[in-house]
Amino acid sequence: MRFRRPSKVIGLDIGSHSVKAVQAVRSGRSMTIEQEGIAIIDRNLLNSDPVAATSRAIRSCINGFAIDKSMFVGALPGQSVVIRYPRLRDVPINELDEAVEQEASQSIPYDLSEVFLDWSLLSEEPEGDTQQQKILLVAAKHDVIDKRIQYADVAEIEYSILSVDSLALADAAEECKFFNQNESVALINLGASSVSIHFTKDGESNFIRDISWGAKELIQAIGKAKRLDYEDAEACLMEEGAGLSAGGDDTGNVVDVQVIDEPKAVVDDDDLGLESAAPMAAASSAMSAAPQEITLADNLSAPIARLVTEVRRSFDYYEHQLYEHPVERIILSGGISHIPMIREALSEELGVDQILIADPSAGGISISGKVNMNRGDVHPAQYMVAVGLAARGLSEL
Known part of the structure; x- marks a missing residue:
């Protein structure tokens, strides 16, 4: 049997x-996106059979893709892996494997037999009479990798490469030529259940943190x-969220997003706590003879404040504890990155004026005429991780 190299x-x-x-190909020095797809995972099936729910969404998402001609590149969720940045001195290239494993045994909170290790040499810089080597070290537990492979097996696909979603953000930004020389950038991906923050300097990975907020x-x-219910509330957010501003909502009322010191507990995903809404509304009504109508922006101010608080902590650690240059620009991606209220709250709290929404279709890559990344509730910033994974794979062809 003759095996063809994927194109x-x-x-x-x-x-x-x-x-x-x-789905992407390399055209000269740039990447061309030939096809795109998105599929919602069935929430009800996800609760009872996550493998079936996810694998069905995978098959739906790649329907019509040139599967038999393609290499698949997937990603592990950032919150499930450990990423470290050890620095070594004057280690010969042929001894780096052993030196990195020794560093991993001291910094990874698992027995090394429980994890898969991978690393890359980010940079080498002179430090006095020695050469300092900055390493990107990634450790993933075997069961996390096995779960991703199980999804792929049931969907009848096979991964050639597994990366990490937060690392894919930087690969996408580099491919799209979003980085500027000597600039400190924070890539923030706003997901459904977590937020990934990837700090880069001069296009090089510097620090990654994942937040349990979504x-x-x-x-x-x-x-x-x-x-x-959850589906209707989600539709409300996606339909009306794009018009919400931290400075004023669609009614013209000013909305104050107050940053809090500690995040409050949130209810379970499937429990919206609707049974408590009536007593709370009655108490509120009793406190005011003429209560002002609560707007959608008012409803969102508290959870957005929790997000901003956690992001602020990450920025403080990066800029002050790691003694890194202050972040000059933020690039947002993910399903809710288009909501102005989030961008404005982050800008005000972090003091960063340049907050951009990632748009791979407007970057340094080419887009096929049949690709549409901006339709209905779908927008280009949702594809940043997928674009980064494709870029990672193309570097291996």
């Missing part, structure tokens, strides 16, 4: 809410306030 790459981003994919907090807040 295309499919970057497959599996989230907790949806699956996104792009779009579901906004959806839950809307569901409680408006007495909506």
Whole structure:
């Protein structure tokens, strides 16, 4: 049997809410996206059979792709892996494997027999009479990798490469030529159940942190306030969220997003707590003879404040504890990155004026005429991880 070398790459981003994919080829020095797809994961099936729910979404997402001609590149969720940046001195190239493993045994909170290790040499810089080597070290437990492979097996695909979603953000930004020389940039991906923050300097990975906050907090807040089920609350957020501003909502009322010191507990994903809404509304009504109508922006101010607080902590650690240059620009991606209220709250709290929404279709890559990344509730920033995974795969062809 003759095996053909793949000519295309499919970057497959599996989230907790949806699956996104792009099919790409290398055209000269740039990447061309030939196809894109997105499929929502069935929430009800996800609760009872996550493998079936995810694999079905994968098949739906890549329907029509040139699967038999493509290499698949997937990603592990950032919150499930450990990433470290050890620095070595004057270690010969042929001894780096052993030196990195020794560093891993001291910094990884698992027995090395429980994890798969991978690393890359980021840079070498002179330090006095020695040469300092900066390493990117990634450790993933075997069961995390096995789960990703299980999804692929049931969907009848096979990965050639497994990366990490937060690392894919930087690969996408580099491919799209979003980085500027000597600039400190924070890549923030706003997911359904978590947020990934990847700090880079001069295009090089410097620090990554994942936050347990996601779009579901906004959806839950809307569901409680408006007495909506999860699906209707989600539709409300996506339909009306693009018009919400931290300075004023669609009614013209000023909305104050107050940053809090400690994040409050949130209800379970499937429990919107609607039974408590009536007593709370009655108490509120009793406190004011003429209560002002609560707007959607009011409903979202508290969960957005929790997000901003956690992001602020990450920035403080990066800039002050790691003694890094202050972040000059933020690039947002993910399903809710288009909501102005989030961007404005981050800008005000972090003091960063340049906050951009990632748009791979407007970057340094080419887009096939049949590709449409901006339709209905779908927008280009949702594809950043998938684009980065495709770029990673193309570098291997």
